[in-house]
Amino acid sequence: MNSRQYQAETRGEEAAAQARPAKATAAAPAPEAEAPEYRHIGKSTSRIDGREIVTGRARYTHDIKLRGMLSGKILRSPRAAAEIVSIDLAPALAVPGVKAALKLAEGKVRYAGQQVAAVAAVDEKTAEKALALIKVAYKALPHVVDWERARDASAPQVRDGRPNVEEINTYSRGDVEKGFAEAEVTVERTYRTGFETHHPTETHGSVASWDGGRLTVYDSTQNVHSVRDALARALKVPAADVTVIKNYMGGGFGSKLGLNDYTVVAAILARESGRPVKILLSRRDNAVCVGYRPSSRQTYKLGAKKDGTLTAIRLTNTASGGLGAGDDVAEPAVDIYKCPNCQVFEETVYTNTGASRAMRAPGHTQGAFGLEGALDELAAALDLDPLELRRKNYSTRNRGDTGLPYSSKGLDKCYELGARAIGWERRNRRPGEGSGTGPWRRGLGVASSIWFGAGAPGTLADVVLYPDMSVEVVCGTQDIGCGTRTHMAVVAAETLGLEPKDITVRLGNSDYPWAPGSGGSQTTPSVAPAVRDAALKAAERLKAIAAARLKIDPGDVVMADRKFASKGDPAKSAAFADVYRDLRRETVFHGERSGMPTDAFAFNTFGAHFAEVEVNVETGQVRVLRYAAVQDSGRIVNRLTAESQVVGGVTQGLSAGLFEERIMDDATGNPVNPNLRDYKIATSLDVPEITVLFADVFDPRTNNLGVKGLGEPARVPGSAAVANAVYNAIGVHVGEIPMTPPRVLEALKRKEARS
Amino acid sequence: MQKKASKKSPGGVTRRDFIKGMGSGAIGTAVLPPLFGQTIATKKGRVPVYEKKTIALAVNGRKVEVEVAANETLLDVLRDRLDLTGSKKVCDRGECGGCTVHLDGEPVYACMTLAIRTDGRAVRTIEGLAEGDRLHPVQEAFIEEDGYQCGFCTPGFIMSASAFLAGNPAPSLDEIKQALSGNLCRCANYAKIYGAVEAAARKMRGA
Numbered sequence: 001m002n003s004r005q006y007q008a009e010t011r012g013e014e015a016a017a018q019a020r021p022a023k024a025t026a027a028a029p030a031p032e033a034e035a036p037e038y039r040h041i042g043k044s045t046s047r048i049d050g051r052e053i054v055t056g057r058a059r060y061t062h063d064i065k066l067r068g069m070l071s072g073k074i075l076r077s078p079r080a081a082a083e084i085v086s087i088d089l090a091p092a093l094a095v096p097g098v099k100a101a102l103k104l105a106e107g108k109v110r111y112a113g114q115q116v117a118a119v120a121a122v123d124e125k126t127a128e129k130a131l132a133l134i135k136v137a138y139k140a141l142p143h144v145v146d147w148e149r150a151r152d153a154s155a156p157q158v159r160d161g162r163p164n165v166e167e168i169n170t171y172s173r174g175d176v177e178k179g180f181a182e183a184e185v186t187v188e189r190t191y192r193t194g195f196e197t198h199h200p201t202e203t204h205g206s207v208a209s210w211d212g213g214r215l216t217v218y219d220s221t222q223n224v225h226s227v228r229d230a231l232a233r234a235l236k237v238p239a240a241d242v243t244v245i246k247n248y249m250g251g252g253f254g255s256k257l258g259l260n261d262y263t264v265v266a267a268i269l270a271r272e273s274g275r276p277v278k279i280l281l282s283r284r285d286n287a288v289c290v291g292y293r294p295s296s297r298q299t300y301k302l303g304a305k306k307d308g309t310l311t312a313i314r315l316t317n318t319a320s321g322g323l324g325a326g327d328d329v330a331e332p333a334v335d336i337y338k339c340p341n342c343q344v345f346e347e348t349v350y351t352n353t354g355a356s357r358a359m360r361a362p363g364h365t366q367g368a369f370g371l372e373g374a375l376d377e378l379a380a381a382l383d384l385d386p387l388e389l390r391r392k393n394y395s396t397r398n399r400g401d402t403g404l405p406y407s408s409k410g411l412d413k414c415y416e417l418g419a420r421a422i423g424w425e426r427r428n429r430r431p432g433e434g435s436g437t438g439p440w441r442r443g444l445g446v447a448s449s450i451w452f453g454a455g456a457p458g459t460l461a462d463v464v465l466y467p468d469m470s471v472e473v474v475c476g477t478q479d480i481g482c483g484t485r486t487h488m489a490v491v492a493a494e495t496l497g498l499e500p501k502d503i504t505v506r507l508g509n510s511d512y513p514w515a516p517g518s519g520g521s522q523t524t525p526s527v528a529p530a531v532r533d534a535a536l537k538a539a540e541r542l543k544a545i546a547a548a549r550l551k552i553d554p555g556d557v558v559m560a561d562r563k564f565a566s567k568g569d570p571a572k573s574a575a576f577a578d579v580y581r582d583l584r585r586e587t588v589f590h591g592e593r594s595g596m597p598t599d600a601f602a603f604n605t606f607g608a609h610f611a612e613v614e615v616n617v618e619t620g621q622v623r624v625l626r627y628a629a630v631q632d633s634g635r636i637v638n639r640l641t642a643e644s645q646v647v648g649g650v651t652q653g654l655s656a657g658l659f660e661e662r663i664m665d666d667a668t669g670n671p672v673n674p675n676l677r678d679y680k681i682a683t684s685l686d687v688p689e690i691t692v693l694f695a696d697v698f699d700p701r702t703n704n705l706g707v708k709g710l711g712e713p714a715r716v717p718g719s720a721a722v723a724n725a726v727y728n729a730i731g732v733h734v735g736e737i738p739m740t741p742p743r744v745l746e747a748l749k750r751k752e753a754r755s
Numbered sequence: 756m757q758k759k760a761s762k763k764s765p766g767g768v769t770r771r772d773f774i775k776g777m778g779s780g781a782i783g784t785a786v787l788p789p790l791f792g793q794t795i796a797t798k799k800g801r802v803p804v805y806e807k808k809t810i811a812l813a814v815n816g817r818k819v820e821v822e823v824a825a826n827e828t829l830l831d832v833l834r835d836r837l838d839l840t841g842s843k844k845v846c847d848r849g850e851c852g853g854c855t856v857h858l859d860g861e862p863v864y865a866c867m868t869l870a871i872r873t874d875g876r877a878v879r880t881i882e883g884l885a886e887g888d889r890l891h892p893v894q895e896a897f898i899e900e901d902g903y904q905c906g907f908c909t910p911g912f913i914m915s916a917s918a919f920l921a922g923n924p925a926p927s928l929d930e931i932k933q934a935l936s937g938n939l940c941r942c943a944n945y946a947k948i949y950g951a952v953e954a955a956a957r958k959m960r961g962a
Contacts (some may be wrong), residue, residue: 053891053906054913056841056881063840089918200906201845250843250907251941429830481905481942511834579955640901644944648904651943676850676939684935684945 004196008597014740025167040494041705047486048247048500049479062280065209070099070120072279073127073270074262075134076089076289077109077116080352080669081156082144084109084116084136091133094121097126100272101134104265108141110158110323111354112669113288115261116380120269120277143352147295147320148668150351150411158350158719168319168327171344173402179312183303187378191300191370192736193719195662196293197286197679198359202250204290205280206252206377208266213243215270215340219263222252222480223517228510230259235267240362244510252356255291257519266746287674288513289585291357292662294348296329298370302378308392310339313400315370317346324355329367329565335604337375337393338401352669357426358519360649361712362453363654365719372447372720380431387415387424387446398602407601410632410697414608418446421628421691422610432731434449439618443722443729446610449716453633453709454603454702455525460513460592461490465542469580471496472504473534476512477527478710482711483641490638490703494534494597496542497576499561499609513590521633521709528637529703534591595701603702605697605713608630609650609721615729617748620741624654624688624727634708639694646692646714653718655682657737810874815883823959824872830854830865833880841881841910845939852938855911856880862918864937881910884917892958893917902951904942907942912938916952925961928953 052058089101099122104115104596115237116136121127143154149155150164180186200220207218215237221227224244232239249256271276280291296319303312315333319326326348334342359365380387394408395401398431410575418424427444428434434441473492479485489503506512515530516522539559550572558567565573585615596603612626629646636642659680663672673679697705719737725743727733732751734743783924791948794801808915814837819834830847833839833856845853847866854865857879884891896902903909912935919934920926926934931949 035851046898046901049906050903052889053903053909054881054897055885055895056839056910058906059840060843060907062844064833065838065840199941201843201851201905201939204843248907250845252904253941254925283848481903483904484903529958643900644904644942644947647946651945655943675848676846677848681939681941682943682945683939684949685933687932687945687949690946 003521011126018111020522025291027572030617035685036181038494040490042639043607045486045490045500045638047483048503048505049085049485052489058402060202060248060250061205061207061246061712062112062202062250064218064278065728066207066209066276069276069278070269070273071124071127071129072266072277073124074104074115074117074122074265074279075117075131075136076285077105077112077114077138079109079138079140079144081141081607082109082251082467083107086137087117092130092136093660095121095126095130095133098130100269100526101130101267102265102272106486109490111352113285113354115265118269119263128348132572143669145353145664146289147349147351158352164350165347166325167346167352168348168633169330169344169346171330171334171342173399174312174313174341176341176343180301183311184306185381186301186303186521187300187374187381187423188299189374189377189733190735191298191373192370193296194420194738195295196660197253198253198291198579199286199676199681200251200253200255202282202288203281204256204260204262205278206260206263206687207276207278208263208270209276210270210389211308213241213617215239215262215267217242217244217267218248219244220256221246221248222256222519223258223421223477224478224510225476225514226517227259227263231263231267234259234264237605240521242510244557246508249478249480252480253360254362254670255520257358258518259502260290262747267528275487283676284674286429287671287679289354291355292360293362293365294326294356296326296366296370298329300333300370300374302374302715304382306382308382308389310337310393311340312341315344318349320349320351320639321356322351322353327363328364329363329370331364332367332371332450335394335398335400336397337390337741339393339399340398340402353664358651360715361451364449364466364712364716365653366419368447368716368720369723369737370451372717373735374725376724377725377733378444381408383430388406390448391415392444393625398604402535402604404600405453407603407701408634408699409606409695410695411606411608413697414606414630414632414694416611417695418608418628418630421693422612422626423631424610425687428728431728434729435494436614440614440617441617441729442612443612443725443727444610444612445721445724446608446725447717447720449607449609449713451534451605451606451709451713451716452603453525453713455593455709456516456594457593457595458526459515459526460532461488461515461527461530461591462513462533463531463538463589463591464586465538465580465583465589467581467583467587469577470504470568471498471502474506474512475515475527475530476510477505477515477523478508478518480518482645483638484518484527486533486641487524487528487637491730492535493538495532497562516685521712523709524637524708525703525707528707529593529705530591532591532704533593534589537589538589539590542579543584546574549582550580571703583687596702605634605708605710605715609653611721611725613722613725614731615726615744617730620744622658622722622739622744624686624722627688628691628693629714630693631710631713632697633700634695634697634699634712636694637705638708642694645710647690649711650690650715650718652715654686654722657719657739658686658739659738665754673724728753761843770773781860805871808874810824810871812873812875815879824939825869825871827857827870828866829870829878829948830871831869837882839882843907843910845870845908850939851908851911852915853908853911855938856857857914857918860918860921862915881914884913891917893920893955896955896958900947900951901955902944902948904944908938908940912948920952920956920959924956925954
C-alpha cells in the first residue's frame with residue numbers, strides 16, 4: 001500500500017466516522033486557555049502489560065496453538081514474470097498428513113514471490129515436503145526489475161495494457177517562474193532514497209479457525225476491523241460472523257495495515273480441511289511479499305532572496321514501488337516552509353517486484369531527506385545558518401503559509417530546545433570546515449518534520465464499572481508496541497480517580513467498539529479521547545449515586561482519595577467501594593472521539609531533530625555521536641512510552657540513513673539480501689546518546705485531551721538530520737541514503753573534482 | 756560465569772544436580788535405534804547416526820524427556836513440543852538473538868542449537884527466569900525503564916542480559932552495548948534497553 005492509498009484509507013475511516021450518528025461530533029470542545037494539571041496523564045507510567053512481556057507469557061500470533069491445528073505453507077513463484085501453464089496438486093495431496101491443497105494463481109504471475117499454490121498439513125515439515133512436490137509449469141515472460149530500465153520505451157510492460165510510468169501527484173500554487181526570477185540565489189539538487197524493508201521481528205502470519213459458519217482469525221495486524229471487513233468480503237461471509245484478534249504483535253511499521261492474501265488462504269484451507277490452519281511467513285517471504293518503502297529520486301530547485309526568504313520551490317520526483325505505486329513525497333515541500341510559489345510533479349515506475357506498502361511516515365521520510373538537504377545546500381550558498389534559514393521561512397498556516405492556520409504549531413519551540421540540547425553553536429560555520437582528529441571530521445545537522453496524527457473522529461470506547469469496584473476499558477484498537485493498553489488505563493484512571501493498575505484493558509478484537517487502524521499516528525489521539533469521554537460519563541453517574549447516598553446536590557460532589565465528598569462539607573463523604581456497590585450490576589458507558597473543526601484549522605504534528613556525527617574521510621564510515629529530538633505532539637499521555645517512541649524513531653531514522661537497503665538481482669527479480677544479516681539494521685553498537693524532549697504545546701481544538709500522534713513524527717527527520725550533519729562535517733552532501741561508506745567516498749571525490 | 760549463572764538462577768538446578776537427579780541409566784540408554792545402524796567417524800571415535808532420539812533435559816528446573824528428530828532445533832522443541840513460546844523465532848538462522856536461552860547458564864541461540872545436543876543439560880527460558888512471582892532484576896528493570904516496545908525481541912534481550920550480568924556485575928556502557936549486540940530490536944529501542952540493563956546491574960549490586 002502506498003502513501004496515497006494509505007491516506008485514502010485514513011480518509012475512508014474518517015468518512016465512515018462522519019457517517020455515524022453525529023451526536024458527539026457537533027460539539028467540538030471549547031478551547032481552554034491552558035492545560036490542566038493531571039495526576040497520571042503526562043507523567044511516566046510503566047506499562048501495565050510489562051509483566052506479561054518480560055515473562056514470555058504475552059501471546060503473539062506466532063504463539064497461537066489451537067486443537068487440531070494444521071500448518072499451512074505457500075508455494076511462491078520463483079519467476080519475476082511468467083504464464084502459469086499448469087499446476088498439479090495431486091502429488092502433494094498424496095503425501096500422508098496433507099489435509100488440503102489449493103491453486104492460488106492462474107494466468108500470469110508478475111513478481112518472484114507471488115502466491116501460486118498452498119497446502120495444509122499436520123505439521124510444518126510435512127507441509128514443506130508436500131509443497132516441494134507440487135508441479136507447476138511456467139512459460140517465462142520478459143520482466144523488468146530495475147526501475148530506471150523500466151522507464152525505457154523498450155522495457156517489458158509490467159501490467160497488461162498499462163504504461164510502466166504513471167503520474168501520481170501534481171501540485172501548484174503561485175507562479176514558480178516568477179518566483180525564480182525574483183530569487184537572488186537558486187540551487188538545484190537531486191536526492192535519492194533506496195528501498196527500505198519493514199522487517200518486523202514477528203513475521204507476518206495468521207491463524208484461521210471455523211466454528212460452523214463463524215470464523216475467528218488470529219492475525220498479526222495493525223487493523224483488526226479493516227481485516228475483518230475485507231476478509232468477510234473476500235470469503236463472501238457476513239462481517240458479523242468474522243472475528244479478528246490481535247493481542248500482541250511483534251512490530252508492523254505499516255506493513256500490517258490491511259488484509260493479506262495469505263490470511264484468505266489460511267481461512268480457505270481451514271474451511272476445506274475442517275481444522276484450524278496457521279500460516280506464518282518466512283523471513284525471506286517477509287522481505288519480498290509484504291511491502292517495503294518505495295524508492296525516490298527527487299530534484300529540488302529552490303529560489304531565495306539574499307536574506308534567505310524563499311521565493312520558489314520546485315520538486316520533481318520519480319518513485320518506484322514495484323507493482324504498487326510509489327510514495328508521494330511532496331508534503332514537506334508543499335507545506336512546511338513559507339513560500340508563495342510552489343510546483344510539484346511526481347511519477348511512479350512499475351516493475352516486476354512485489355508492491356510497496358506504507359512504511360512509518362510514508363513519503364515524509366523521503367521528502368524530508370530531500371527537502372531538508374536542499375535547504376542546507378541553499379543555506380551554504382547564502383552563507384546562512386541552516387537553522388536561521390528555517391526560522392526565516394517559518395509559517396503559521398499550512399500550504400507554505402497560504403492555507404489554513406495550524407491549530408497549534410510548536411516547531412519554533414522545538415528549534416529552540418533542540419539547538420540548546422545539542423549545542424548548535426558548535427557546528428561548523430561553513431560545511432566542511434569540520435575539525436577532528438586524524439581522518440575523522442565532525443559536523444552538526446538539523447532537520448524539521450511535519451506529519452498528521454490528530455486522530456480519527458468517531459472512534460468508540462466503553463468503560464464498564466462493576467459493583468466490586470473493578471473497571472474495564474474496552475476498545476477495538478490494537479497495541480502495536482506503543483503502549484496503547486497503558487494509555488487507555490492512564491486516561492480512565494485519571495478520570496475516575498483510580499490508579500492505572502486498577503484498570504482492566506481489553507483491546508485487539510474486532511468485536512469490540514470501532515477504532516481505526518494503528519497507522520498514521522492516530523491510535524492514541526483517537527482512543528484516549530474516546531476513553532476520556534466514556535470515563536467522564538461514568539464519573540458523572542458515580543457522582544450522582546454518591547449525591548443520592550449523601551443526600552446532597554450532584555454538583556456539590558467532588559472526587560478525591562478514593563472518596564466522593566461534599567465540596568461544602570468534606571466530612572460528608574462516601575468511599576468509592578460503597579458507591580460502586582450501589583451500581584448493583586455492571587454498567588457500560590459509551591464514549592466517542594468527537595470531531596475537529598477541519599474546515600477552519602490544519603491539524604498537524606511537528607518536530608526538529610539535531611544530530612552530531614563524525615565522518616572518516618579515508619574510509620567513508622559515519623558515526624552518530626549525539627542526538628537531540630524535540631517533538632510537538634500536543635499533550636503527551638505517558639512520558640515513558642513517548643520517549644521510547646522517539647528513541648525508536650530516531651534510531652530507525654539513522655539506521656535507514658546509514659545502513660538499510662534492499663538489493664534486488666535484476667536478472668531474476670529475487671532479493672540478494674532477504675535476511676537480517678545481509679539487510680543491515682542498526683544494533684546497540686550504532687546508537688548514540690539521544691536526548692528526547694517534548695515541546696508540550698497544548699492544543700485543545702484537537703480533542704478533549706489535546707493529544708496528538710507521535711510514532712511517525714519521531715521517524716520523519718532522522719535520516720535528513722544525519723545527512724545534514726555529514727554535509728556539515730565534510731562539505732559535500734552525500735545526496736543518497738543509505739550513506740554507505742562507498743557513497744560517502746564518492747561524494748568526497750565529487751567535492752575534490754569541483755575544487 | 757557458567758557456575759555463577761546457574762547458582763544465581765532462582766530455583767535453578769545446576770547441571771550436576773540434574774544429572775544426579777536423572778540417574779545415570781536414563782541418559783546413556785534412552786535412545787532409539789540408530790538410522791540403519793550407521794555410524795560416523797568423529798574426533799571422539801565412531802558415533803551412531805540417529806534419526807530420532809529421546810533426550811532428557813532440565814527445562815526451567817523441571818525434568819523433561821522428549822523424542823526429537825536429529826535435525827530438530829532446541830527452539831522448535833521448546834516452542835512446539837513444550838509450549839514454551841516465550842523464546843521467539845525471528846530469523847531462524849542465528850542473526851537476531853530473539854530465541855536466546857541459557858544452556859547450562861550460558862546464553863545460546865536456541866535456533867542454532869540442535870535439540871539432540873542438549874541431552875542431559877539444563878535449559879532456562881524466559882518463562883523460568885522469575886522466581887515464582889518475584890521477577891528477576893533484569894525483568895523488573897525492563898518494565899521500569901520501558902526497555903521494550905512490541906516486546907517480541909524482549910525475551911531474547913532479557914536472557915542475554917541476565918547471563919551477561921551474572922558474569923559481569925558492574926559493566927561499563929560499552930560492555931553492555933557489546934554484550935547486547937547479538938540481539939536485534941526492530942522497534943530500535945536500544946537506548947532504553949541498555950538503560951534497563953544498567954539499572955538492573957545497579958539493582959543486582961544493591962547500589
